[in-house]
Amino acid sequence: MEQNQLTQEKTSAALAALQLVKDGMVLGLGSGSTVKIFMKLLAEKVKREGLKVYIVSSSYDTSILAATLGLIEVSLNSFTPDLSIDGADTVFPDKSLIKGGGGCLLREKLVNYHAREYVIIVDHTKLRAKLDGPLTVPIEVHPMSYSQVVKALRETFNAESSLRVFSEKKLGPAITDNGGFLLDATLNWSGDMRILEEKLKSLPGVLETGVFAIKKPSKIFVGQGESYTVIE
Known part of the structure; x- marks a missing residue:
């Protein structure tokens, strides 16, 4: 388009x-x-x-x-x-x-x-016609524990996560307005999105999740x- x-x-x-x-x-x-x-x-x-x-x-x-x-x-x-x-x-x-x-x-x-x-x-x-297949969810995490969150996401959701980095003019990880790091986690989920939001938010080190449900x-x-x- x-x-x-x-x-x-x-x-x-x-x-x-x-x-x-x-x-x-x-x-x-x-x-x-x-x-x-x-x-x-x-x-x-x-x-x-x-x-x-x-x-x-x-x-x-x-x-x-x-x-x-x-x-x-x-x-x-x-x-x-x-x-x-x-x-x-x-x-x-x-x-x-x-x-x-x-x-x-x-x-x-x-x-x-x-x-x-x-x-x-x-x-x-x-618009996405239905909830199926892999989802990529942005997650803001505390810098002190981002690697632990990556591990927890893998163990809990079998998720593959990448640390978001600046694309130009600054080296290193992208820093949010709150001083957090950003993970982009790809996982499979076909259930209630409210449960996914709660489960992601409950992981120690997660400041907020990009699921709004x-x-x-x-x-x-x-x-x-x-x-x-x-x-x-």
Whole structure:
């Protein structure tokens, strides 16, 4: 699929979610390319309609863009988001998700799970027809114990895990906004994704997992060309 078509689908999904934004809202914002499109549309809406909107960011990347766009950021410690908007790497039919391709999974989960509700915006390529075959799950781990987590993943799930590294301009492992390391674990799972989330999180040294299933989004807006569909 051409990049222009994917961008159009991301924009269609973002415009659909933008309709949920009301004056006075505290909005949680995820990270990634589709969220960036949403943020630019949000900034235009805020300026055009004179809205008072406050955002809770899930990453330094999102915070930097918010400041550039003139969006007002507040702390999750002080405000509960009325609504959070985020993207996803994989969406399953039961609305469970895999996230963390950008390495922001821990803060994204904090913002989304503490929000009163959250919605997901994606292009159609992120949909997976059924839960079968291997899954690659990003996992944030404490640097002190990453090799022990790799061992535990192999013993518990027969998973093959790789330590994510920076691709350019910096040697060594990719470091999250929280100072953690990132593992990408490939494993076979065909059961309840909530159980997988709990089992992964229970491993000592795991700070957070890219499985989002215990609290699922209220809606998923899926870009389809210049239009969109809604999964509820």
